[in-house]
Amino acid sequence: MSDLPDLSERLPATRRALHGVAELVMAGPQYRTSGTIRLRIVPGGFATVAAPELRVDADALITAAGARLPLHEVTYAALADAAGVDGGRPEGLYHDSSGADAADAVEVDPEAAAHLTDWLAAGDAALRRLAPGQDPVLWPEHFDLALTLDEVNYGVSPGDAAIGEPYAYVGPWRPHEGAFWNVSFGAARTLTELGGAGPDVAAGLAAFLEEGRRQAGASS
Known part of the structure; x- marks a missing residue:
């Protein structure tokens, strides 16, 4: 993974841009064509799970068709048109969103994008180890990758x-008490707290999720 401090100023804009692509160019068209908003992690990034096939x-x-469309110097509407899809978010399904508008410019920094997609790939691997047989879902409304086990996300x-x-x-799903639970919705640990952008992050991520499962079970 790329070095986080060197990218910290570029990450927010790239994250918002990728979120907008996931929502307006991928999930929205997929919902109108195939009836699902679910996205999935693939090598190098993320993709639809049904038609239209985009990644x-x-x-x-x-x-x-294999066309490679750059994610910069283009609007979301123009990007959707170039991809041959009916752009726009899935209407009426959720309230939270990327906040992106069809006329907004898409500007993705390559290094920041690689850092974020590497993190999502590490998360996908860790979640699959936690719950073999389940497919983690990249949800377009929050742009997070998740699965649910025994009423715990x-x-x-x-x-x-x-x-x-x-x-x-x-x-x-139900509030828990204790030092492990450090945010309003449960527990969260940042990439820095999990070992940073180096080789230790996979172990730190897996350990956190496993401890979360243990703590959730002990508190239920």
Whole structure:
């Protein structure tokens, strides 16, 4: 993974841009075509789970025909048109969103995008180890990757308005008490707290999710 301090000023804008692509160019068209908003993690980025077949590879959108569309110097509407899809968010399904508008410019920094997609890939691997047989879902409304086990949500986020850097979380459906539970929705640990952008992050992430499962079970 790329070095977080060197990218900290570029991460928020790239995160918002990727969130907008996930919502307006991928999930919205997929919902109108195939009836689902779910997205999935793939090598180098994320993709739809049904038609239209689209995937993000760091700073480009790849179409089913193999066209590579750069994620910069283009609007969301123009990007959707170039991909041949009916752009726009899935209407009427949720209240939270990227806040992106079809006329807004898409500007993805390649290094920041690689950092964020590497984090999501690490999260996908950790969640699959936690729950073999389950497929983690990248949800377009919050742009986080998650699954649910025994009324507890486990996930990773590339960051948001509340926590500015990438983080992992454990969110029980019912409130839990104790030192482990450090945020209003449960427990969260940032990428820095989990070992930073180096080789230790995978172990730290796995350990946090496993401890979250243990703590949730002990408190239920």
